[in-house]
Amino acid sequence: METFEIYLLLLGLLLVAGALLSGLVHRSILSLAIFFLAAGMILGRQGFGVIDESATSAFVQRVTELTLLVILFVDGLEVERGVVRRGWHVPLRSLLIAMPLTAGVTAVAARYLLGLSWPQSLLLGALLSPTDPVLTSSVVTNRKIPAAVRNSLNLESGFNDGLALPAVLIFALALQANCCGRPWWHFLTYDLAFGAAVGIAGAFLAVKVLGLFRGRLALVPHYRSLYAFAVALSLYGISILLSGNGFITVYVAGLVMAGMAESDAAVMSRFSRDLGEILKLGTFVIFGSLITFSILLEDGAMGLLFAAFVLFLARALALLPALIGTRLDRAQRLFMAWFGPKGVACIAYSLLVLNLGVPEGEHIYNLTALVVVGSIIFHSASDTPLANWFGSREQSGSKDQSESKDQSESRDQSESREHSESK
Numbered sequence: 001m002e003t004f005e006i007y008l009l010l011l012g013l014l015l016v017a018g019a020l021l022s023g024l025v026h027r028s029i030l031s032l033a034i035f036f037l038a039a040g041m042i043l044g045r046q047g048f049g050v051i052d053e054s055a056t057s058a059f060v061q062r063v064t065e066l067t068l069l070v071i072l073f074v075d076g077l078e079v080e081r082g083v084v085r086r087g088w089h090v091p092l093r094s095l096l097i098a099m100p101l102t103a104g105v106t107a108v109a110a111r112y113l114l115g116l117s118w119p120q121s122l123l124l125g126a127l128l129s130p131t132d133p134v135l136t137s138s139v140v141t142n143r144k145i146p147a148a149v150r151n152s153l154n155l156e157s158g159f160n161d162g163l164a165l166p167a168v169l170i171f172a173l174a175l176q177a178n179c180c181g182r183p184w185w186h187f188l189t190y191d192l193a194f195g196a197a198v199g200i201a202g203a204f205l206a207v208k209v210l211g212l213f214r215g216r217l218a219l220v221p222h223y224r225s226l227y228a229f230a231v232a233l234s235l236y237g238i239s240i241l242l243s244g245n246g247f248i249t250v251y252v253a254g255l256v257m258a259g260m261a262e263s264d265a266a267v268m269s270r271f272s273r274d275l276g277e278i279l280k281l282g283t284f285v286i287f288g289s290l291i292t293f294s295i296l297l298e299d300g301a302m303g304l305l306f307a308a309f310v311l312f313l314a315r316a317l318a319l320l321p322a323l324i325g326t327r328l329d330r331a332q333r334l335f336m337a338w339f340g341p342k343g344v345a346c347i348a349y350s351l352l353v354l355n356l357g358v359p360e361g362e363h364i365y366n367l368t369a370l371v372v373v374g375s376i377i378f379h380s381a382s383d384t385p386l387a388n389w390f391g392s393r394e395q396s397g398s399k400d401q402s403e404s405k406d407q408s409e410s411r412d413q414s415e416s417r418e419h420s421e422s423k
Contacts, residue, residue, distance in 0.1 A: 031380035040288020051289040067279040073232040076254020091155035101318030103129040123171035132343025144391030161345040162251040195245035199252030202235040228268035315340040341379035
């Protein structure tokens with residue numbers, strides 16, 4: 001059997017097992033990400049070698065491209081407009097203030113702890129700036145966690161993959177030797193702008209065409225979802241053929257389609273979302289198969305120190321100042337500062353950088369792998385206990401309010417009796 005057939009067989013079996021275990025996983029400190037990552041390591045180079053592909057192989061590259069295409073489109077399409085209008089303040093601070101600061105402090109740590117050049121450090125900072133709480137845990141759907149925190153994390157993770165992409169590509173192309181004979185600013189002024197233009201024009205046209213099919217010609221929900229995904233695939237191909245950036249195109253297309261057809265956005269995203277979940281888990285299998293302990297420990301103690309800084313300090317140093325003046329209490333701010341896990345976007349972007357032939361690209365990929373593995377372990381293990389703590393905290397607060405109310409009513413009754421007796 002060829003690698004692709006073997007991979008499909010193993011992925012199918014793992015998806016069956018993951019689906020059957022999902023209920024148990026949801027109630028434990030584990031996550032499906034850990035399960036699929038561990039399976040990849042067992043089946044890959046560190047284990048039995050059943051999946052033995054290099055990170056630069058065509059197979060890995062194509063799976064990475066398809067995964068990025070789908071998750072960026074879904075991220076754009078599923079931005080909750082109602083939540084944005086009601087609670088934009090906190091996620092906006094996270095995206096426009098905390099996210100660049102996180103990339104910056106990560107770059108400084110890479111420069112002085114690992115000795116990377118400034119361009120390489122800035123690239124690594126951009127790679128590790130997106131968060132992925134939706135994949136690594138059920139935090140954004142857990143009702144025990146305050147709605148303001150859940151919605152902010154959800155919106156942040158929905159936007160930051162797309163926002164990080166231009167920075168990643170600019171720094172990568174700036175480092176790449178003789179990048180296609182073009183300077184990095186040519187990418188910024190042509191690839192980025194042209195890719196966005198294709199996404200805007202294509203999505204606008206697609207929604208207008210869909211609007212013509214009404215009444216008896218109206219599409220059933222399943223095919224509306226399929227139509228949206230087909231548009232994303234088509235626009236990606238058009239952008240690539242015209243030398244634009246297809247990833248920018250599909251992300252912008254998702255944003256435009258969701259904005260123009262807000263009431264249909266959830267229906268449109270259904271097929272792409274389900275496909276995206278499969279591709280994400282499949283990416284974790286591939287990622288795990290590429291990992292060896294020698295890769296993770298390549299930089300020794302300094303690499304571990306860098307990973308610990310990124311996981312435990314970088315986001316806190318950036319987000320806590322950004323949240324000053326918001327209505328979130330101290331516990332909520334600390335939870336948001338902790339819960340910024342690194343997931344599929346970091347993996348896919350690092351593989352993309354590796355395939356561009358960036359100097360020190362393999363080293364940067366290895367460091368990203370170390371941080372992502374640590375993030376999956378620590379963030380997945382902490383989400384359920386923290387959610388339970390929030391739940392008990394809310395119950396305690398409700399109980400205190402109830403007791404306070406009872407005491408107040410008792411005082412009022414007592415004062416009323418005293419007043420009656422005095423009369």
